[in-house]
Amino acid sequence: MELTSPALEDRELMRxxxxxxxAALAELxxxxxxxVHGLLARYTGDLTRADDLVQETFLxxxxxxxxxxxxxxxxxxxxxxxxxKLRDAAQRDQRRRETPLEHDVPQDHRTPAELxxxxxxxxxxxxxxxxxxxxxxxxxxxxxxxxxxALETTPAQARGRLCRALETLRGxxxxxxx
Amino acid sequence: MTRCPxxxxxxxxxxxxxGGDARDALAAHVEGCPQCSTQLAALAATWEQLDAWQVxxxxxxxxxxxxxxxxxxxxxxxxxxxxxxxxxRLWLAIAAALxxxxxxxxxxxxxxxxxxxxxxxxIEVRDSVGDAWRPASLVTGGQSVRTIGAATLHAPxxxxxxxxxxxxxxxxxxxxxxxxxxxxxxxRAEFDxxxxxxxxxxxxxxxxxxxxxxxxxxEASAARPDLLxxxxxxxxxxxxxxxGTTVLEAGQCCCxxxxxxxxxxxxxxxxxxxxxxxxxxxxxxxxxxxxTSPQGVRVTVRGQPQDLPYDRVFVRPLKQGLPVQVSVRxxxxxxxxxxxxxxxxxxxxxxxxxxxxxxxxxxHIEVDSK
Numbered sequence: 001m002e003l004t005s006p007a008l009e010d011r012e013l014m015r016x017x018x019x020x021x022x023a024a025l026a027e028l029x030x031x032x033x034x035x036v037h038g039l040l041a042r043y044t045g046d047l048t049r050a051d052d053l054v055q056e057t058f059l060x061x062x063x064x065x066x067x068x069x070x071x072x073x074x075x076x077x078x079x080x081x082x083x084x085k086l087r088d089a090a091q092r093d094q095r096r097r098e099t100p101l102e103h104d105v106p107q108d109h110r111t112p113a114e115l116x117x118x119x120x121x122x123x124x125x126x127x128x129x130x131x132x133x134x135x136x137x138x139x140x141x142x143x144x145x146x147x148x149x150a151l152e153t154t155p156a157q158a159r160g161r162l163c164r165a166l167e168t169l170r171g172x173x174x175x176x177x178x
Numbered sequence: 179m180t181r182c183p184x185x186x187x188x189x190x191x192x193x194x195x196x197g198g199d200a201r202d203a204l205a206a207h208v209e210g211c212p213q214c215s216t217q218l219a220a221l222a223a224t225w226e227q228l229d230a231w232q233v234x235x236x237x238x239x240x241x242x243x244x245x246x247x248x249x250x251x252x253x254x255x256x257x258x259x260x261x262x263x264x265x266x267r268l269w270l271a272i273a274a275a276l277x278x279x280x281x282x283x284x285x286x287x288x289x290x291x292x293x294x295x296x297x298x299x300x301i302e303v304r305d306s307v308g309d310a311w312r313p314a315s316l317v318t319g320g321q322s323v324r325t326i327g328a329a330t331l332h333a334p335x336x337x338x339x340x341x342x343x344x345x346x347x348x349x350x351x352x353x354x355x356x357x358x359x360x361x362x363x364x365x366r367a368e369f370d371x372x373x374x375x376x377x378x379x380x381x382x383x384x385x386x387x388x389x390x391x392x393x394x395x396x397e398a399s400a401a402r403p404d405l406l407x408x409x410x411x412x413x414x415x416x417x418x419x420x421x422g423t424t425v426l427e428a429g430q431c432c433c434x435x436x437x438x439x440x441x442x443x444x445x446x447x448x449x450x451x452x453x454x455x456x457x458x459x460x461x462x463x464x465x466x467x468x469x470t471s472p473q474g475v476r477v478t479v480r481g482q483p484q485d486l487p488y489d490r491v492f493v494r495p496l497k498q499g500l501p502v503q504v505s506v507r508x509x510x511x512x513x514x515x516x517x518x519x520x521x522x523x524x525x526x527x528x529x530x531x532x533x534x535x536x537x538x539x540x541x542h543i544e545v546d547s548k
Contacts, residue, residue, distance in 0.1 A: 022248050029244050033236060041233040048447070048469055051237050052429075055244050062251050119231040137193065138228055144195055163189035170224040 010074035017065050025065075029058050032075065036082050039140050043086055043131075045124065053089060057082040076146035079136060083150060122172040130165035133158045182214050183207060192221035246370055246393060247412060292319040292349050292358050294339060299329030301341075322348045325365075333358055336372035341365070350381075368395040371413075382406045385419035385434045394426075406434040407488065409470060431470030433488035443493055445470045450520060450538055451491050453477060462492075464525065464538035479539055502527060503542040506534050512542055 010031070016024035033054050040057075041050035060081050061068075068077060123131060129151075136147040137158075148158040183191075183204050190196040191204045208214045294317040302311035303321045317323045317331065324346050331339040337358070341347065345365030349358070359379045360367070370393045371378045380387045382398035384406035392413020398406060408417050409431040416425050417432050422439030426432055430446040445451060445467050452462040465477040465484075474487040498519065503512040504527050515527040515534075524535040 022251075025248060026241070026245055030241055033240065033244075037236040037240075038233055042231070047234055047237075050233075051240055054236060054240065055247055058244060059247060059251060062248060116230045119228055123228070123231065134228075137195070138225070139231075159186055159190065159195075162193065162195075163186040166189045166192065166221055166224060167185065169228070170220055173224055173227050 011070050014065075014068055014070075014074055017062070018068065022062075025058065025062055028061070028074070028078075032078055033058065035075070035140055036078065039079065039082060039135055040086065042120075042123070042135050042139060044089075045120065049089075053082070053085050057085050060085060072149055073146060076142060076150050079140065079142065079146075079150040080152075083132070118173060122169050125172070126165050126168060129153075130161045130168070133161045134165045134169075137162060182211060185217075188214065188218050189221055192218055193225050243411070250370075250372075250393075250412065293317065294323075294331040294333055294349060294358075297330040297332045297338070299341075300326040301329050301331070302326065317349050319349055322346060322363075333372075333378075337378060338370040340368040340370075342367065362396055362398045364398055366395060366397040369393065384436050385417055385440065387415050387417050389413070389415040404436045405488070406432075408432050408434065429470075431475075443488075445475050445491070445493060449493070450525075451475065451477065451493050452543065453479070453486060454490050454492070456490075462543055464541045464543070465491075466538055500543070504529070504534070504536050505540045505542075506536055517541075 010028065013024040013028050017028070036057055037050050037054045040053045041047050044050055044053070057078070061078065064081065068074075123134065126134065132151050133144075133147050136142045136150060137144065142150065144158050144162070145155045148155045151158065187196070187200075187204055188208075191201060191208070196204055208218050296315045296317075301314055301317070302324045303314040303317055304311050304324075305321050311324055314321075314323075323331075323341070325341045325343055327343050329341045329345075331341065333339070339360070342365050345367055346363045347365075347367060348361040348363065350361055359381065361381045363382075367380070369378065369380065369389065371389050378389045380389075380396050382396065383403040384398070387394070387396055387406075387408050392415060393411040394413070394415050395409050395411075396406065397408075406417070406419075408415065408426060410426045410428050412428055414425055414427050416423060417434055417440040418424075419434060419436060419440060421436075422441055424432065424439070424441040424444050426444065427446075430444060432440050432444045434440045434443050447467055447469055449467045450464050451467055453465045455461040455463070465479050468476040468478050468483055470476070474485055475491045476483050476485050477491065478484075498517060500517040502515050502517050504515045504525075505512050506529070513529060515529045518526040518528055518533065520526070520538075521535070525538050525541050526533060526535050527541065528534075
């Protein structure tokens, strides 16, 4: 049996998903849900919400399975889907910002105590365009090209944003050369 | 490379993204340039600092939950489904007609059509006249079922019932192929109801849950037969007792006591609830619901999560003009105020010196919390 790289295997699994194979998507979930969860948890600062968004992301993969094209890695396409889910959720939150008393109240965002506050706060204070690139590249291990594709921008712009993010963080975190 | 690299190039080098010849050229320059070397070291140190931010793993069982959600997804791709889309008013009419069809058989049929087949685990059953439990693989209308360990039952329509160890339930004989009616006497049961199931009714001493196509759970306690805890993971259920009815959606939970309407006991993440003071039963403070579970409610109190049993927490509609006591700043004494509204996670109150926004936990309300 010919050995295949994980990227090829992902594509093969996605081909099966496109033929309505739910077990193949369950396998992709098993492989990638931690990565997606990490991204969403860092983005939202809310582990429970990240759990839900992970499920929504993979359900969206199922619903959009016929739109998947084998250009680029499956992971960067998955991240694109997750980022779209995040945007949808943010828009929903925006609509819920001010609520009459006798109805619903805005969502509370948990700040997990185990997260190092300074790094979390510093990253959280970055402009969204910079924060997105940083989270994808630093924590999810995407290349600049993959991150740029996921964020619908160019690699050059992604590089510029990452650089500005790192500069800002250096100022905020006060890192000294080791 | 003789000219100093740009800030972007240094950032790429620090983050390990520069590759091949470019990286070698940059590194060669930096080695001989104290200014760039210092800047690169600082950027690299910052990049490493970011490693400190680790997040917890996803909750256990997420993959299993996802599998259940995925199984409930239609086979037809959304794009194709959209082409066949019909106006929502038509769907509404169809839903109303189906609801009527689902209710009618329950009224007019009284057959023994209800069955649940064992899919996993072990169960014992006894019928309404017998007094001995015996092993079984099928539960029919009129029989009580007792689980030995956890057990899974399947309904003919594909719906699934997960019974917790020690659960005792009775399959009502009035259930037919059109409608399943389960009475949970004690223990926890979770239901994954097929989307095309006509109706599924779960009853406890304290109330009733009626559902079509969802994933939800119900717990009844032998020690507290007046309480029903229902929680919804997917879809919607309707919870009712003789004091009223409420609809629970995904993520919401209800601890329904017989003495109060279910709407007054509905909890949802992000919602405000009253937490009863342990020592002063008529004094309560507002807190925000973090999550719910069959065991109780996790609320955020002064920024810290705290798990509370359902008997410490209750929901009341917040009405504008409600007299409250607030402490505008930490440590300040409570002052009389009136409630205006909730905005941006804060509670807006009116004090003699003007309008203030305070944390929910700073608002104390004297209520009859019984």
